[in-house]
Amino acid sequence: MNEEVRSEEDQSESSAYRTLARAKVLSEALPFMRRFNGQTIVIKYGGHAMGDPELARLFAQDVVLLKQVGMNPIVVHGGGPQIGQMLKQLNIQSEFIDGLRVTDQQTIDVVEMVLAGKINKEIVSNINTAGGVAVGLCGKDANLITARKLTRTKRDPESNIEKVLDLGFVGEPVKVDPHVLDCFISTDIIPVISPIGVGEDGQTYNINADTAAGAIAKAVGATRLYMLTDVKGILDGDKNLVRDATIDSIKAMIADGTIQGGMIPKTETCMDAVQNGVEASVIVDGRAPHAVLLELFTERGAGTMIRSDKEI
Numbered sequence: 001m002n003e004e005v006r007s008e009e010d011q012s013e014s015s016a017y018r019t020l021a022r023a024k025v026l027s028e029a030l031p032f033m034r035r036f037n038g039q040t041i042v043i044k045y046g047g048h049a050m051g052d053p054e055l056a057r058l059f060a061q062d063v064v065l066l067k068q069v070g071m072n073p074i075v076v077h078g079g080g081p082q083i084g085q086m087l088k089q090l091n092i093q094s095e096f097i098d099g100l101r102v103t104d105q106q107t108i109d110v111v112e113m114v115l116a117g118k119i120n121k122e123i124v125s126n127i128n129t130a131g132g133v134a135v136g137l138c139g140k141d142a143n144l145i146t147a148r149k150l151t152r153t154k155r156d157p158e159s160n161i162e163k164v165l166d167l168g169f170v171g172e173p174v175k176v177d178p179h180v181l182d183c184f185i186s187t188d189i190i191p192v193i194s195p196i197g198v199g200e201d202g203q204t205y206n207i208n209a210d211t212a213a214g215a216i217a218k219a220v221g222a223t224r225l226y227m228l229t230d231v232k233g234i235l236d237g238d239k240n241l242v243r244d245a246t247i248d249s250i251k252a253m254i255a256d257g258t259i260q261g262g263m264i265p266k267t268e269t270c271m272d273a274v275q276n277g278v279e280a281s282v283i284v285d286g287r288a289p290h291a292v293l294l295e296l297f298t299e300r301g302a303g304t305m306i307r308s309d310k311e312i
Contacts, residue, residue, distance in 0.1 A: 036296065037070035039223040040185070044213035045123070046078030047230040049286030056126055058289050063190060064132035065293070072185050075127075075134075075192045076216055078209030079119040086114050097152070099262060103168040103206045111206045112138075115194040123192050133188045138196040139173075140204065142180040145212060147171035147197025147205040171197045171205025173212060176219035214269040218276040225273045226295070227266055228286030233304030234259060234267065246309040247271050270306045280307045 043063070049055045066073045083101070087094050087110055095102040103111060116138040127134035139145025150172045152165045184191050195212035197205040210227060217225040234242045234250075237258050242249075250267050253259040259267055270281030284291045284303035294302040 033069045033297065036223065038072070040072040040074065040220050041066070041224040041226065041296075042074045042076060042213050042217040042220070042222045043226045043228065043292060044076050044078070044210055045228055045286070046080075046209055047228060047286050049228050049291075050077065050079070050119075050123075051081060052287075055287070055289065056123075057130070059286075059292075060123070060126035060130040060132070062290055062293050063127055064130045066296075067132060067188065067190055073190055074181060074216060074220065074222070075123065075190065076209060076213040077115075077119060077123055077192065077194060079115050079194075082119055083111055083114045086110055097154075097165050097167060099265075100150075100152070100167055100170055100208070101206070102166075103170050105169070108169040108204055108206055112196055112204055115206075116140075116196050120192060120194045127190055127192065132190050134190045134192050135184070136192050136194070137180070138194040139207065139212065140196055140198040143177055143198065144180055144193070145173050145195075145197040145207065145215070146175040146177070147199055147207055148174050149199070149205070169203065169205050171199070171207050173197060173207060173215035176215050178216075178219045181216075181220055208265070210266050210269045214273045214281075217273045217278050217281075221277055222273075223279045224296070225270065225278050225281040226292055227270065227281065227283045228291065229266065229283055230285070230287060231263075231283075232285045233283045233302075234263065242304050245304055245306045247274065247306070248309055250306060267306070274306055274308055280305050282306070 045059065049059055063073050063075060084094060087107065090110065092106055092110065120136040120138070124134040124136040137144060139147065148171060150167055150170045152167060153162045154165055181191055193216065195207040195209045197207045199205060214225060232241050234245060234253070236242050250259065250271055254264055254267065266283065270283065273281050282295055282303050282305045284295055288302065291302055
């Protein structure tokens with residue numbers, strides 16, 4: 001057989017397989033699209049997924065797709081590395097205590113500028129470029145997130161005295177008013193929220209993005225809370241991915257040290273959301289292209305899903 005003819009036949013066969021694969025994916029996704037039609041999901045967007053231009057482009061496309069198939073996505077983003085970079089450029093020293101950035105008045109001005117300004121508008125622009133209609137908000141808009149100063153204590157190992165840590169203008173949500181977000185549900189608009197809160201006295205607070213996403217998910221009665229991270233999900237003692245977890249099993253893994261470090265507050269936020277009306281929280285590897293779509297629209301899913309004990 002002529003090599004050119006064989007090559008054309010191989011290409012045609014390969015194209016047919018690709019077409020069949022796409023049809024299979026769409027067929028598998030359809031029941032999930034029906035199930036989640038009209039449902040609200042909150043996506044905490046950060047880490048490598050936000051820092052990589054190609055992943056950022058794909059994420060924007062995925063969010064637009066979710067809106068177009070009838071879901072109501074709400075994006076809550078972080079921006080720690082970008083804040084650190086800007087502080088360095090401005091020669092402002094940064095200090096961390098227990099993983100939280102100590103935020104004085106000079107720092108909170110930079111945090112607000114970077115989160116509510118540069119990063120927020122970049123995400124909005126990416127979604128709009130992908131064919132969506134996004135609007136950028138922060139917790140100060142319409143008093144979306146009322147916050148208070150976060151207090152932490154630490155025991156001095158020498159004196160065994162509990163000391164109060166002053167983190168400056170680091171805050172925690174006291175109240176989330178969902179009314180401004182409810183306005184977007186019946187529209188094509190996708191809200192993109194930076195985790196800046198406002199105190200009752202008008203003071204600006206820097207809120208951990210995971211915490212803000214959890215509080216928003218509870219307030220809007222989200223079906224899903226997605227935490228995009230730089231890990232596959234929760235790993236067991238043998239470093240295998242835990243695909244499904246209960247509140248009790250998560251508590252046990254924290255107690256025995258299987259879950260540790262920065263994963264503890266993340267999983268605690270997920271558990272709190274589930275215990276307060278969110279159907280399920282999912283920790284997803286944001287480094288994987290289309291991670292949220294794979295979790296939502298396939299049988300196998302991706303990452304670790306946390307639900308209440310009675311649902312698993």
